[in-house]
Every structure is written in C-alpha cells, then in structure tokens.
Amino acid sequence: MKKVTVGWFEIPVSDMDRAINFYxxxxDCTLHKLDMGDFQMAMFPGEGGGKGAEGSLVFNKxxxxxxxxxGALIYFSSEDVVIELSxxxxAGGTIQIEKKMISPEYGYMGVFLDSEGNRIALHSMS
Known part of the structure; x- marks a missing residue:
C-alpha cells in the first residue's frame, strides 16, 4: 500500500505580525518572513530530510x-505538549484541550486557538 504523508502546510492568518509574534x-523559535506583494508568508524552521512536514503562516485576502x-486540524510534534501549552x-491564544492521553501507544495531545482563531493541536509521546 502506498504511504501518503503531508509535505507542506500553511496556516492562514489575518494579521501576519501578530501571528508571527504568537508562534x-x-x-520558542524564529520565523522567517517573506513579503511577496499581495502574499505574505512566515516560514517555520524545519529540519528537512523528511522528518515532519515543513510549513508557514500565510496571508492573502x-x-x-x-x-x-x-476545518482541518494540524498537529505539531512536541517533546511534551505541556511545554507549548504553557x-x-x-502569547494571546486560548487553550481548548489541556494535555490529554490519546492512548499508551499513541501518546498525548492538546489543542489551542492561536491569535488568529485557528485550531492547532500538539502531539507528544510523553
């Protein structure tokens, strides 16, 4: 069976500077902002080499x-979801689901609303 993986993601924002500050x-990272006229993007730092999908914040009216x-729910990998939830x-967001066990074999998750109103999830094994 063919494996299907996410290769890129984009999180829509209505205020790029506010969203960059939030994320x-x-x-605890630095996003790289690109201004392409009517499009703005802010790239998340990535490791490349197929370890997780890379992506950006994106703005276009x-x-x-x-x-x-x-809508869709993006999960960011974490060492422990408590770190980012704290x-x-x-940063201007709202926690929707505190750290919660999915199952012993699948680990833990948490969900928050970002500064723009997007639902974002976190996942960790511990």
Whole structure:
C-alpha cells in the first residue's frame, strides 16, 4: 500500500505580525518572513530530510481565511505538549484541550486557538 504523508502546510492568518509574534512565543523559535506583494508568508524552521512536514503562516485576502474554530486540524510534534501549552495564553491564544492521553501507544495531545482563531493541536509521546 502506498504511504501518503503531508509535505507542506500553511496556516492562514489575518494579521501576519501578530501571528508571527504568537508562534515565536509558543514554540520558542524564529520565523522567517517573506513579503511577496499581495502574499505574505512566515516560514517555520524545519529540519528537512523528511522528518515532519515543513510549513508557514500565510496571508492573502483573496485566497486564505482563518479556520474560525473549524476545518482541518494540524498537529505539531512536541517533546511534551505541556511545554507549548504553557505559553499559549501569554502569547494571546486560548487553550481548548489541556494535555490529554490519546492512548499508551499513541501518546498525548492538546489543542489551542492561536491569535488568529485557528485550531492547532500538539502531539507528544510523553
């Protein structure tokens, strides 16, 4: 059976600078902002080489809208979801689901709303 994996993701935002600030605080990282006229992107740091999908924040009034608490759910990998969840509210987001066990073999998850109203999830094995 063919394996299907995510190769790239984009998180729609309505205020790029606010969203960059939010994600940099929650994930303790630096995003690289690109201004392409009517498109703006902010790239998450990635490891390449097939370890997880890489992606960006993206803004364009005509082609992207935030999820407003619905739609697809992106899971970011974490060492322990408590780490990022502990930063969400100070960064301007809202925790929807605190750290919760999925099962012993699948680990833990947590869900938050980002500064733009998108639902984002976290996953860790511990």
């Amino acid at each position: 940099q605080k929650v994930f 005509e082609f992207y809208a935030t999820s407003n608490h619905a 930063r969400v509210e100070d």
